[in-house]
Amino acid sequence: xxxxxxxxxxxxxxxxxxxxxxxxxxxxxxxxxxxxxxxxxxxxxxxxxxxxxxxxxxxxxxxxxxxxxxxxxxxxxxxxxxxxxxxxxxxxxxxxxxxxxxxxxxxxxxxxxxxxxxxxxxxxxxxxxxxxxxxxxxxxxxxxxxxxxxxxxxxxxxxxxxxxxxxxxxxxxxxxxxxxx
Amino acid sequence: xxxxxxxxxxxxxxxxxxxxxxxxxxxxxxxxxxxxxxxxxxxxxxxxxxxxxxxxxxxxxxxxxxxxxxxxxxxxxxxxxxxxxxxxxxxxxxxxxxxxxxxxxxxxxxxxxxxxxxxxxxxxxxxxxxxxxxxxxxxxxxxxxxxxxxxxxxxxxxxxxxxxxxxxxxxxxxxxxxxxxxxxxxxxxxxxxxxxxxxxxxxxxxxxxxxxxxxxxxxxxxxxxxxxxxxxxxxxxxxxxxxxxxxxxxxxxxxxxxxxxxxxxxxxxxxxxxxxxxxxxxxxxxxxxxxxxxxxxxxxxxxxxxxxxxxxxxxxxxxxxxxxxxxxxxxxxxxxxxxxxxxxxxxxxxxxxxxxxxxxxxxxxxxxxxxxxxxxxxxxxxxxxxxxxxxxxxxxxxxxxxxxxxxxxxxxxxxxxxxxxxxxxxxxxxxxxxxxxxxxxxxxx
Numbered sequence: 121x122x123x124x125x126x127x128x129x130x131x132x133x134x135x136x137x138x139x140x141x142x143x144x145x146x147x148x149x150x151x152x153x154x155x156x157x158x159x160x161x162x163x164x165x166x167x168x169x170x171x172x173x174x175x176x177x178x179x180x181x182x183x184x185x186x187x188x189x190x191x192x193x194x195x196x197x198x199x200x201x202x203x204x205x206x207x208x209x210x211x212x213x214x215x216x217x218x219x220x221x222x223x224x225x226x227x228x229x230x231x232x233x234x235x236x237x238x239x240x241x242x243x244x245x246x247x248x249x250x251x252x253x254x255x256x257x258x259x260x261x262x263x264x265x266x267x268x269x270x271x272x273x274x275x276x277x278x279x280x281x282x283x284x285x286x287x288x289x290x291x292x293x294x295x296x297x298x299x300x301x
Numbered sequence: 302x303x304x305x306x307x308x309x310x311x312x313x314x315x316x317x318x319x320x321x322x323x324x325x326x327x328x329x330x331x332x333x334x335x336x337x338x339x340x341x342x343x344x345x346x347x348x349x350x351x352x353x354x355x356x357x358x359x360x361x362x363x364x365x366x367x368x369x370x371x372x373x374x375x376x377x378x379x380x381x382x383x384x385x386x387x388x389x390x391x392x393x394x395x396x397x398x399x400x401x402x403x404x405x406x407x408x409x410x411x412x413x414x415x416x417x418x419x420x421x422x423x424x425x426x427x428x429x430x431x432x433x434x435x436x437x438x439x440x441x442x443x444x445x446x447x448x449x450x451x452x453x454x455x456x457x458x459x460x461x462x463x464x465x466x467x468x469x470x471x472x473x474x475x476x477x478x479x480x481x482x483x484x485x486x487x488x489x490x491x492x493x494x495x496x497x498x499x500x501x502x503x504x505x506x507x508x509x510x511x512x513x514x515x516x517x518x519x520x521x522x523x524x525x526x527x528x529x530x531x532x533x534x535x536x537x538x539x540x541x542x543x544x545x546x547x548x549x550x551x552x553x554x555x556x557x558x559x560x561x562x563x564x565x566x567x568x569x570x571x572x573x574x575x576x577x578x579x580x581x582x583x584x585x586x587x588x589x590x591x592x593x594x595x596x597x598x599x600x601x602x603x604x605x606x607x608x609x610x611x612x613x614x615x616x617x618x619x620x621x622x623x624x625x626x627x628x629x630x631x632x633x634x635x636x637x638x639x640x641x642x643x644x645x646x647x648x649x650x651x652x653x654x655x656x657x658x659x660x661x662x663x664x665x666x667x668x669x670x671x672x673x674x675x676x677x678x679x680x681x682x683x684x685x686x687x688x689x690x691x692x693x694x695x696x697x698x699x700x701x702x703x704x705x706x707x708x709x710x711x712x713x714x715x716x717x718x719x720x721x722x723x724x725x726x727x728x729x730x731x732x733x734x735x736x737x738x739x740x741x742x743x744x745x746x
Contacts, residue, residue, distance in 0.1 A: 233391065
């Protein structure tokens with residue numbers, strides 16, 4: 121029963137003060153820190169996964185060929201039997217169709233050992249020869265055809281961080297460039 | 302007893318005795334350590350992320366190199382192994398550099414491990430990068446070095462082989478030079494007849510196949526596979542496939558006959574001419590030459606048969622003409638020349654009757670008699686062809702860098718009785734582009 125005497129004794133008591141202080145400090149400092157560590161770690165992990173998705177897409181077009189229409193938007197792997205690009209990307213992560221990937225336009229470059237020279241024309245990318253004298257790679261350069269795969273994912277943090285954090289979630293993107301054959 | 306009365310001393314004593322707020326102090330001290338560990342954790346995670354990305358880029362480069370290598374099998378036979386292929390090495394560098402790693406951080410080298418990788422058949426891509434410091438900069442002077450490597454190989458990769466089908470499928474006319482002028486008619490009313498065999502034009506130039514004026518490319522059970530994107534105009538009376546995968550030189554890996562010294566003299570009369578090196582192709586001009594069976598005749602300085610009536614007869618014979626690429630060593634076979642000899646059917650030069658090497662121009666106007674059998678092979682030459690076939694044509698192939706059809710001749714080509722030649726696989730319908738090579742790129746490690 122809450123008597124006046126009990127409340128007076130409670131107010132005067134100093135026992136357990138440390139525990140109370142600890143609780144207050146934990147709430148104010150350690151909890152945001154812990155949640156922050158969780159959010160930061162998860163976001164980094166998602167970043168790795170998005171990178172994996174981009175690389176999986178790039179490897180797919182490297183081995184299976186390029187199409188500018190490749191996109192995972194609006195597709196889900198098992199139901200997209202005709203679009204195995206979607207499966208390649210979505211099976212690379214645990215994020216399902218929350219991670220999306222698309223392919224940029226193919227472009228040309230000329231490579232000679234470790235030296236790369238960018239070209240400003242569209243494929244086909246050719247070696248120069250008797251009949252091809254422009255938009256081509258002179259010997260000993262070899263033409264390389266490339267396309268960039270961009271994967272994106274939106275990560276919603278657990279905590280708003282007093283308005284400092286991103287309000288619409290954190291957009292995580294990763295790129296990977298594939299060589300086309 | 303000493304009494305300290307100063308206000309400061311009193312404050313210090315009160316502060317020392319005071320136990321209130323101790324948790325805040327302990328937490329503050331602990332937080333510094335905690336934040337340090339957090340910083341270390343953040344940096345280590347960033348290094349892990351970087352290393353994962355490096356591994357991905359290395360994997361991709363190794364696969365790209367193997368894919369590049371495989372794609373060269375469309376056009377090149379018996380090429381250098383993957384680990385030494387410049388196209389594969391270039392592809393590996395391009396892949397890592399386009400994915401954000403400067404060449405100073407990348408090494409690309411042939412790789413052998415004695416089991417899955419032998420004979421430089423694998424390519425190893427290694428990325429080594431010093432990691433950036435974020436929070437660890439407080440107590441580390443340099444970041445750790447991370448490296449990732451991948452080894453790519455091309456499993457079972459090889460050229461395909463031509464499959465002769467009822468729709469043709471095997472090549473009898475090939476213009477090999479991917480950047481050459483292709484197969485064009487320049488003058489006259491030439492007719493090229495394909496007898497159940499296919500024309501392959503590797504040149505991707507939009508003007509690579511010109512059948513102008515009265516020129517005709519015709520045939521039965523034959524097709525034209527053109528690397529160019531457009532269907533050419535003119536009288537092409539066989540089905541045309543555009544954007545065809547370029548085909549390899551079927552004889553690319555062949556070791557040419559040895560050019561020996563001193564030069565041999567042509568016997569008089571020139572009958573039963575044995576194997577050997579004969580200098581100056583004009584010694585054969587206006588002669589009725591019969592070669593010894595299975596002879597390999599090497600002629601240096603081009604084959605000059607520009608006047609008179611020359612005839613070549615023999616069985617199992619390969620005539621190898623060497624030139625230096627200049628016009629002065631051009632080969633000229635005039636219209637009164639009769640080629641009536643047959644190439645060997647089984648030796649290393651199986652199927653090659655006339656081999657023009659060195660790239661000097663070749664002008665071929667001779668008549669291939671009924672006894673002629675084999676390929677006219679000039680892989681580096683721009684050949685002007687106005688030759689004609691006899692009444693029947695068995696096994697007559699024309700394989701050149703590029704071909705200009707001229708004159709009013711009726712050039713007939715056929716694979717009947719020819720030895721098989723290597724090349725890309727064609728489907729039963731004869732359409733190209735499905736499996737121009739075999740095998741697949743793999744990561745060995």
